[in-house]
Amino acid sequence: MWRSLVRLQCQARVALSARYGRARLPVLWHAADLSIATSERKKFYQDVNISQREDGLFEINLDRRKLKTPGGKLFTVPNEALAVAVATEWDVQKDTLKFYTMNLTTLCNTALDNPTQRDKEQIIAAALKFLETDTICYRVEEPPGLVELQTNEWDPVLNWVEKRYNVIIGSSSSIMGPQITEETKDTFRQHLGSYNFWALTGLEFVITQLKSLVLSFALVDRHLTVEQAVLLSRLEEEYQIQRWGNVEWAHDYDMYELRARTAAGTLFVHLSSESSSVKRKLLQD
The missing domain is CATH 3.30.2180.10 (ATP12-like)
Structure with missing residues (x-):
């Protein structure tokens, strides 16, 4: 797990530096x-x-x-x-x-x-706010192709997280989004509380990148890879690109940068939770 995340972060950063130089980074x-x-x-x-x-x-x-x-x-x-x-x-x-x-x-x-001078409880509260506007909980009503894509790609992850944590989240096409129960919030609050301050710092960083608490939990729990989580977080954008085309360099930059940050944040969560000492060979190929 660590080796693959280190490799992904390095590959993304090398690609960014080589292709775009330093002006946009x-x-x-x-x-x-x-x-x-x-x-x-x-x-x-x-x-x-x-x-x-x-x-x-x-x-x-x-x-x-x-x-x-x-x-x-x-x-x-x-x-x-x-x-x-x-x-x-x-x-x-x-x-x-x-x-x-x-x-x-x-x-x-x-x-x-x-x-920002925040304590652990404040970081947890900030992370939970993303649940109310979670990327994969907001669904479109049209076009039919995107509706089907969201259902096919997002529902399995949402269902997995609901089963994994024994919560109800749901999805909605309303601008108000799904109604998240207090029981669900309490469950996630307790889970977030199990992380130390350092790991929470990394987890909040991942959540911010993906705009999704659900995808971040699935990623940290190793249910998704970094590539999968990033693609799912950009599902609507990728759909529009496939349909209408894109500005190639901008799309590539955004994708590489998001992968690099997400990989680093995920790695930071796991390394910050490591209690035993390890040898350098664990991070070598």
């Missing part, structure tokens, strides 16, 4: 900073390594310098698995640091600096 130094223009910096280190502190946390060292967050905090992560993944992002940089390729570092910065 955003810096994600905190996960909320999606509007910041891209920047690069000349590489200032040779070696990257990790070290464990007495309190069990792991640090990232660039030569002999300790990595810090944009907020000035010492960059520390809770386990070896995540430390290795972040160190790999820094290790693969060439002559310049392409910050837009470092989504795991970005998410760590967000968890450490907490720029």
